[in-house]
Amino acid sequence: xxxxxxxxxEDAGTGLEGGTGYTVIGEEWASRVWDHxxxxxxxxxxxxxxxxxEPMPSLFPADPDFQEYASGDxxxxxxxxxxxxxxxxxxxxxxxxxxxxxxxxHANHVVDLLLDDRVAREAxxxxxxxxADDDLRTVVTVVLSRGFVPSGYTPVQARRATRLLxxxxxxxxxxxxxxxxxxxxxxxxxxxxVRLVETAYxxxxxxxxxxxxxxxxxxxxxxxxxxxxxxxPELAELAEIRAIGHRLNAAxxxxxxQDVAQRAGELSPHRMAERHLNAMWDxxxxxxx
Numbered sequence: 088x089x090x091x092x093x094x095x096x097e098d099a100g101t102g103l104e105g106g107t108g109y110t111v112i113g114e115e116w117a118s119r120v121w122d123h124x125x126x127x128x129x130x131x132x133x134x135x136x137x138x139x140x141e142p143m144p145s146l147f148p149a150d151p152d153f154q155e156y157a158s159g160d161x162x163x164x165x166x167x168x169x170x171x172x173x174x175x176x177x178x179x180x181x182x183x184x185x186x187x188x189x190x191x192x193h194a195n196h197v198v199d200l201l202l203d204d205r206v207a208r209e210a211x212x213x214x215x216x217x218x219a220d221d222d223l224r225t226v227v228t229v230v231l232s233r234g235f236v237p238s239g240y241t242p243v244q245a246r247r248a249t250r251l252l253x254x255x256x257x258x259x260x261x262x263x264x265x266x267x268x269x270x271x272x273x274x275x276x277x278x279x280x281v282r283l284v285e286t287a288y289x290x291x292x293x294x295x296x297x298x299x300x301x302x303x304x305x306x307x308x309x310x311x312x313x314x315x316x317x318x319x320p321e322l323a324e325l326a327e328i329r330a331i332g333h334r335l336n337a338a339x340x341x342x343x344x345q346d347v348a349q350r351a352g353e354l355s356p357h358r359m360a361e362r363h364l365n366a367m368w369d370x371x372x373x374x375x376x
Contacts, residue, residue, distance in 0.1 A: 116173030119196060120146060121153055126170050134171060134182035138164045146170055164188065172196055177205035184213040194222040198229045201248040202240075211251040220263060226252070227267045246342075265350050273343070276331060277350040283331075284351070284360045284367070287324035294321055305329065305369055328367050336372035344374055 111125040120126070126146050129137070143163035147153040157163050165188070172183045172193070183189065184197065184206065194217070200210035214226055230248045232238045240248065249268060256264050266274045294302060298321055301308065308326055311318060318326045335344045348368070352361025369376035 110175050112170055112173045112175070117170065119173070120166050120170050121156070122147070122150070128171065128174060130176065132179060134168075134179060134186060137171075138167060138186075138188065143167065169193065169196060172200065177203075180206045181209050184209045189213060189217050191218045191222040194218045195225055195229065198226045198248075201230070201251060202244055207248075207251055208255065211248075211255040214252070215255055215257055215260065223260075223264070224267055227264075231268070233270070242342075262353075265353060269346060269350055273335075273347055274350065276335070277347050277354060280328065280331060280347065280351045280364065281355045281360045283324045283328050284355070284363045287328065287367075288363060290321050290324070298322070305367075309333075325367065328364070329371070332364075332368040332371040332374070336374070341373040344368065344372070 108130040109127055110130040111127055114123045114125055117124055117126045124147065141160060143160045145154060145157065145163070146166055157166060168183055168186060168188050171179055174180055174183075180200065180203075184200075189197075194214055197210050197214055201207050203210070214223065218226065227233075229238045230240055230245050230252070232240050232245070252264060269277065291299075291302065298319065301319065301322060302325060308318070308322060309329055312326050312330060332344060335347055339346075348361050348364045351364060352358035354360065366376045368374045
């Protein structure tokens with residue numbers, strides 16, 4: 088004997104009637120849409136077909152306040168797309184990330200998918216595809232936890248997300264990304280380091296033997312600066328480069344030093360600034376030439 092599944096009263100007229108293949112989007116993700124209540128959805132679905140329904144089903148059919156808030160099919164489609172980005176099935180999430188309905192306004196939600204190994208690379212590509220510069224600034228702020236409220240990204244997660252953003256970044260937006268990852272202040276630091284390195288090495292060939300010994304005695308130069316001693320003019324740029332290295336190390340350790348050195352390399356011919364900084368910053372913190 089076969090038994091017909093009863094319709095759920097709350098599904099009537101929602102487009103979700105019938106069938107047994109259902110799952111839920113959890114309360115945490117659902118709160119991005121409306122409230123901390125799970126959203127009942129098909130376990131398997133074609134996202135574009137689902138979003139083409141007319142009329143669109145409600146996400147919270149028993150909530151009159153939501154019915155008043157969700158004004159029309161297009162608004163419901165936007166809300167459903169946001170909801171389905173939190174679907175338990177990664178195949179559904181990938182469909183959402185590839186949807187032509189995905190927009191830059193979704194970026195502050197898609198950025199959290201960079202933490203989901205199942206869809207992280209797809210999410211990074213989607214961010215570049217739909218995100219304007221302001222949207223990507225928001226993404227970087229979240230990844231690096233630069234906002235007033237920490238985003239919760241651990242250093243390991245931030246490095247992984249940063250790597251994905253770099254790997255999926257279109258070539259024409261590379262400079263934009265690197266500048267944003269460094270931050271305005273560190274971008275200026277990288278530019279200044281290029282100038283200092285070029286000037287310092289331009290002087291080197293004119294140094295006498297004693298001056299060259301001073302040049303290579305980085306520890307002695309650091310101590311001279313620390314005591315407030317007078318730095319010889321021919322070593323002024325090297326002393327400033329070392330001072331910048333110490334400041335970066337204090338602010339963000341070797342990771343920040345590497346990021347700034349990499350950016351200086353990108354801004355200089357043949358990455359020469361990065362190569363020279365490798366030697367000039369020797370034994371600052373964990374830095375080893």
